[in-house]
Amino acid sequence: MKINCETKGITVGVVGLGLMGTSFIATLLLAGHKVIAIAPLPEDMIVAPERIYNHLVQCEKSGLLNNRITDYLSHLSITEDYLLLAPCQLVVECVIEKSEIKKVVYEKIEKTVTKSTVIATNTSAIPISELQKYLLVPDRFLGIHWAEPSYFTRFLEITCGTNTGDFYSNWIYNLSYGWNKEPTLLRKDIRGFVTNRLMYAVYREGLSLVKQGHATLEDIDKSFRYDVGSWITLMGIFRRMDFLGLENFAVIFEALFPSLSNDHEVPELMQRMVDINAKGIKNLSGLYNYSFEESMKWEEAFAAFNEEIFKLAASYPAVENIETSIKK
Amino acid sequence: MKINCETKGITVGVVGLGLMGTSFIATLLLAGHKVIAIAPLPEDMIVAPERIYNHLVQCEKSGLLNNRITDYLSHLSITEDYLLLAPCQLVVECVIEKSEIKKVVYEKIEKTVTKSTVIATNTSAIPISELQKYLLVPDRFLGIHWAEPSYFTRFLEITCGTNTGDFYSNWIYNLSYGWNKEPTLLRKDIRGFVTNRLMYAVYREGLSLVKQGHATLEDIDKSFRYDVGSWITLMGIFRRMDFLGLENFAVIFEALFPSLSNDHEVPELMQRMVDINAKGIKNLSGLYNYSFEESMKWEEAFAAFNEEIFKLAASYPAVENIETSIKK
Numbered sequence: 001m002k003i004n005c006e007t008k009g010i011t012v013g014v015v016g017l018g019l020m021g022t023s024f025i026a027t028l029l030l031a032g033h034k035v036i037a038i039a040p041l042p043e044d045m046i047v048a049p050e051r052i053y054n055h056l057v058q059c060e061k062s063g064l065l066n067n068r069i070t071d072y073l074s075h076l077s078i079t080e081d082y083l084l085l086a087p088c089q090l091v092v093e094c095v096i097e098k099s100e101i102k103k104v105v106y107e108k109i110e111k112t113v114t115k116s117t118v119i120a121t122n123t124s125a126i127p128i129s130e131l132q133k134y135l136l137v138p139d140r141f142l143g144i145h146w147a148e149p150s151y152f153t154r155f156l157e158i159t160c161g162t163n164t165g166d167f168y169s170n171w172i173y174n175l176s177y178g179w180n181k182e183p184t185l186l187r188k189d190i191r192g193f194v195t196n197r198l199m200y201a202v203y204r205e206g207l208s209l210v211k212q213g214h215a216t217l218e219d220i221d222k223s224f225r226y227d228v229g230s231w232i233t234l235m236g237i238f239r240r241m242d243f244l245g246l247e248n249f250a251v252i253f254e255a256l257f258p259s260l261s262n263d264h265e266v267p268e269l270m271q272r273m274v275d276i277n278a279k280g281i282k283n284l285s286g287l288y289n290y291s292f293e294e295s296m297k298w299e300e301a302f303a304a305f306n307e308e309i310f311k312l313a314a315s316y317p318a319v320e321n322i323e324t325s326i327k328k
Numbered sequence: 329m330k331i332n333c334e335t336k337g338i339t340v341g342v343v344g345l346g347l348m349g350t351s352f353i354a355t356l357l358l359a360g361h362k363v364i365a366i367a368p369l370p371e372d373m374i375v376a377p378e379r380i381y382n383h384l385v386q387c388e389k390s391g392l393l394n395n396r397i398t399d400y401l402s403h404l405s406i407t408e409d410y411l412l413l414a415p416c417q418l419v420v421e422c423v424i425e426k427s428e429i430k431k432v433v434y435e436k437i438e439k440t441v442t443k444s445t446v447i448a449t450n451t452s453a454i455p456i457s458e459l460q461k462y463l464l465v466p467d468r469f470l471g472i473h474w475a476e477p478s479y480f481t482r483f484l485e486i487t488c489g490t491n492t493g494d495f496y497s498n499w500i501y502n503l504s505y506g507w508n509k510e511p512t513l514l515r516k517d518i519r520g521f522v523t524n525r526l527m528y529a530v531y532r533e534g535l536s537l538v539k540q541g542h543a544t545l546e547d548i549d550k551s552f553r554y555d556v557g558s559w560i561t562l563m564g565i566f567r568r569m570d571f572l573g574l575e576n577f578a579v580i581f582e583a584l585f586p587s588l589s590n591d592h593e594v595p596e597l598m599q600r601m602v603d604i605n606a607k608g609i610k611n612l613s614g615l616y617n618y619s620f621e622e623s624m625k626w627e628e629a630f631a632a633f634n635e636e637i638f639k640l641a642a643s644y645p646a647v648e649n650i651e652t653s654i655k656k
Contacts, residue, residue, distance in 0.1 A: 153555075154550075155555040182550045183550070185547055191584055191587050192583075192584045192587075194537060194548060197533055197584070198533050198551070199556065200581065200584050202530055202565055203565065209525065212516070214515060214518050214522070215512060217566045219514075220526070221563070222511070223526070224560060225482075225564045226510050227475050227481075229561030229641065230634055230638070231634070232557045233553055233557035233633070236551075236552045237531065237552050238534070238545045239615075241615060242608035242614035243609050246601050247607050247608075250599055250602045253594045253595070254593075254594050256520045256524070257591060257593070259520075260529055263585060264585050264586045266581045266582050266585075273574050273577075274574075279573055280570035280574040282573055287567075288567060288570055290570075298563075298567075298571060301644055302559065302562060305559070305562040306559070310558070312633075312636055312640060313557065
């Protein structure tokens with residue numbers, strides 16, 4: 001784990017204090033940043049302090065804190081006043097996924113900050129290049145997308161829009177190691193970003209196998225859990241290929257690629273879920289069915305598992321620190 | 329963890345005593361089976377006992393044994409004589425991936441066992457339906473494919489050939505819970521089996537992103553490690569969709585599927601690896617480069633990680649035991 005001391009001198013603004021915004025604020029405070037939190041809604045002024053406090057309590061329970069919670073909170077200001085963003089070198093927008101609202105937020109931010117202040121969005125739905133068009137100074141705009149809860153996950157995707165300057169994306173890439181992240185840099189904006197695209201490739205093939213009667217949903221879940229789950233957190237997909245031995249892959253690719261699903265249409269099963277208003281765990285109706293107790297168990301299990309896998313991943317620094325060069 | 333007591337009365341044969349065969353033998357002994365191990369090569373008679381003993385020592389170190397190692401070994405016979413397979417209800421072939429050699433092995437097995445003895449192959453390369461043609465009684469033939477080391481992984485793929493009888497595949501499916509497995513049943517033989525197909529869909533998309541310059545190999549590895557790694561071992565891919573909320577997936581699929589890679593050709597990068605004889609970690613040359621020390625560290629890290637993730641997965645029985653019904 002490299003902790004980038006550079007973080008201490010840098011003030012970061014966060015606009016939008018929902019679950020994602022407040023969990024990211026906790027991450028920033030842990031990293032030593034001064035944080036200016038902007039409440040776009042008046043009720044956020046009441047709810048956000050408690051949310052942030054609770055996140056820090058979670059961090060404390062897991063041994064992530066070096067100081068008292070109050071010490072971290074002393075570096076945080078929560079306000080409705082965008083003018084307080086003036087000293088920020090980075091402002092992260094975490095408001096809802098509506099372009100027209102984000103546009104207004106960017107206007108307010110740009111009125112206050114300097115021209116070299118990086119402005120980032122945590123959108124996972126809207127292309128960065130589209131949002132970038134709303135900016136007066138577009139080259140300092142990019143996407144920063146993390147997994148929840150932010151302080152227990154290493155995943156961070158930095159996405160450049162068409163006009164993002166390398167200087168800014170590289171700065172955020174390096175800075176994010178100080179947030180205890182393992183960043184991924186998406187150099188060209190692309191629909192769905194990296195992880196989503198890879199996962200949608202899996203969903204496409206998996207749903208096709210189910211449709212054709214080769215395997216059940218449940219069996220596919222087991223297969224991914226127990227096979228991929230046994231190595232993915234250690235090595236990722238390409239390192240895994242090196243580990244298994246590269247020599248056979250080209251032959252297998254040649255044989256297998258033409259038979260993989262190339263479906264363009266929404267799979268019937270997914271359309272049916274929409275038609276019957278199946279939202280998954282939250283309304284107890286999904287690809288699987290749930291009782292209320294089961295849905296609670298899944299929520300609890302995920303929170304606990306997430307913390308454990310975070311610790312497990314962190315306990316393999318020997319592998320992390322191996323310096324490897326990529327051949328191209 | 330359900331332990332199927334049925335295992336105790338069942339004698340299992342294993343033909344082929346390489347690393348996969350011997351690690352599977354350890355799994356079978358742990359499950360309470362009597363095991364007849366056939367050494368197809370004379371040198372196996374010398375090497376195999378030590379291999380199996382070492383596997384059991386690993387199991388003992390991890391607290392998987394209820395009895396002494398010698399107690400388990402008392403249920404094992406190692407021999408070159410195929411006639412000793414006569415009492416087996418199941419014989420698993422683990423010899424090298426050459427059809428003509430496997431054919432001879434099946435002939436020898438069928439000469440000895442009853443007509444209802446299940447004969448299985450652990451191939452991961454040859455279609456089950458093709459090998460099935462070599463059998464005199466083909467309906468009792470199927471594929472049983474596991475991950476290494478067998479006693480530390482829950483993954484098990486059972487693959488039916490065109491002519492496999494449901495009775496036999498269901499029997500193995502149920503029996504395998506007694507081996508501490510979470511089986512996947514592939515009802516129709518398909519090139520690449522379930523997990524491989526899903527992973528090759530990922531490789532296809534990932535290599536396409538690299539080729540187009542959207543992201544580096546290293547960044548894609550990080551993204552999969554730290555995002556997918558944070559939930560896959562808990563929930564699999566479809567449960568994850570339920571957990572995230574199903575309502576948006578159809579819309580995203582519609583937008584994204586047409587833009588995913590449908591490549592049929594072997595990616596250039598992979599062809600180049602073949603051309604330069606890059607075999608990955610084992611010859612220190614792969615998608616990444618390795619020093620000898622680094623390659624050793626990866627081997628060690630994988631062995632240790634594998635054991636830890638096995639334990640972590642096993643510590644979520646509350647989730648395992650949730651009975652959920654699939655809607656179709």
